[in-house]
Amino acid sequence: MPKKKLNPKGGEDATSGAGKRRKTNSVDGRTPVASTSKRILSNGDDTVGWICAITTEYVAAQVFLDEKHEGLEYVSPNDYNDYTLGKIGKHNTVIAVLPDGEYGTSPAARVASRMLLSFPNVRIGLMVGIGGGAPSPKHAIRLGDVVVSATRDGKGGIFGYDLGKTIQGQEFQTTAFLNQPPEILRTAMSGLKAQYESEGHQLDEAINNILKKRPRLQKKYKRPNPSSDRLYKSTVVHPANNEASCVAVCGDDPSKLISRPERAEEEDNPTIHYGLIASANQLMKDATVRDKLAAEKDVLCFEMEAAGLMNHFPCLVIRGICDYSDTHKNKDWQGYAAMAAAAYAKDLLCRIPPKRVEAEKRISDIISSG
Numbered sequence: 001m002p003k004k005k006l007n008p009k010g011g012e013d014a015t016s017g018a019g020k021r022r023k024t025n026s027v028d029g030r031t032p033v034a035s036t037s038k039r040i041l042s043n044g045d046d047t048v049g050w051i052c053a054i055t056t057e058y059v060a061a062q063v064f065l066d067e068k069h070e071g072l073e074y075v076s077p078n079d080y081n082d083y084t085l086g087k088i089g090k091h092n093t094v095i096a097v098l099p100d101g102e103y104g105t106s107p108a109a110r111v112a113s114r115m116l117l118s119f120p121n122v123r124i125g126l127m128v129g130i131g132g133g134a135p136s137p138k139h140a141i142r143l144g145d146v147v148v149s150a151t152r153d154g155k156g157g158i159f160g161y162d163l164g165k166t167i168q169g170q171e172f173q174t175t176a177f178l179n180q181p182p183e184i185l186r187t188a189m190s191g192l193k194a195q196y197e198s199e200g201h202q203l204d205e206a207i208n209n210i211l212k213k214r215p216r217l218q219k220k221y222k223r224p225n226p227s228s229d230r231l232y233k234s235t236v237v238h239p240a241n242n243e244a245s246c247v248a249v250c251g252d253d254p255s256k257l258i259s260r261p262e263r264a265e266e267e268d269n270p271t272i273h274y275g276l277i278a279s280a281n282q283l284m285k286d287a288t289v290r291d292k293l294a295a296e297k298d299v300l301c302f303e304m305e306a307a308g309l310m311n312h313f314p315c316l317v318i319r320g321i322c323d324y325s326d327t328h329k330n331k332d333w334q335g336y337a338a339m340a341a342a343a344y345a346k347d348l349l350c351r352i353p354p355k356r357v358e359a360e361k362r363i364s365d366i367i368s369s370g
């Protein structure tokens with residue numbers, strides 16, 4: 001590896017005493033943070049690694065940075081990742097996105113491994129973006145909600161459903177298990193869960209505060225009208241190759257829809273759900289398979305990247321729900337769902353003291369020691 005400028009203490013000293021430090025309010029009007037406008041995150045800083053799959057998620061991640069750093073001193077010679085650097089609360093954060101038009105576990109693994117080469121001090125990993133929900137009688141998942149990967153029955157929070165056997169008439173059989181998210185993230189998740197349970201959350205307010213400051217994002221990222229959150233019965237299939245909206249071709253007939261009561265005032269909206277996220281290289285657009293995996297495995301959400309990361313880039317997976325993994329899948333809720341996931345990720349990071357992160361092993365060391 002070529003020589004590079006490292007600042008093993010996190011680079012904080014570089015600007016202290018320079019008289020540039022000032023107090024500002026964070027982007028979403030919540031945590032006040034110290035901000036220095038010109039400081040550049042160096043590759044040697046202790047860092048949170050945040051991976052997104054698509055541009056919509058990348059934008060949502062960027063707008064939650066309290067401080068954006070320009071430029072990058074160095075990347076590994078074979079690193080083609082696009083990075084955005086900055087700070088969330090007190091955490092140096094490096095955000096990367098998958099190449100345009102590429103989805104799935106392999107591109108995700110590739111982006112993560114490049115990030116670890118260029119940022120060897122990444123100690124905390126996050127995969128943040130959108131996913132398809134699997135609502136069930138047990139989990140009243142709505143569009144805009146957030147699903148966080150959480151260990152269940154001793155298994156990691158990610159279920160690779162193409163790493164197994166599907167035999168007619170039998171339950172799906174798992175043949176490979178993925179690592180569970182790192183303990184530091186799982187304990188922060190417990191802390192945040194308790195905080196939300198006792199005090200509620202301000203995720204929607206945080207998103208609105210950002211959108212007020214960035215009117216150009218409003219159309220795509222604001223919360224869509226609740227009437228567009230339709231959960232069709234699994235027998236109602238959107239006509240194949242028909243791009244027309246569900247209102248036009250599937251309709252609002254109550255006989256086709258699963259009726260759900262409106263959320264009460266005291267219920268969190270969006271709601272945060274914790275549990276198993278199903279991940280595979282295929283797009284899930286099948287309500288019957290969705291319901292089968294929800295019933296048999298207690299799957300809450302479907303996505304396409306996490307299974308490529310868990311054993312190479314230990315991370316917590318956070319997914320905003322933008323559709324119901326069925327044939328009615330469309331993009332209307334993607335912007336808001338991406339914002340909700342990013343808002344949750346920020347709250348989670350703000351629960352972790354930076355000193356605690358410094359004590360964590362570097363992900364690159366965990367991987368190389370096998």
Ligand SMILES: [Zn+2]
Pocket residue numbers: 237238239245246249250327328
């Ligand atoms: Zn439809």
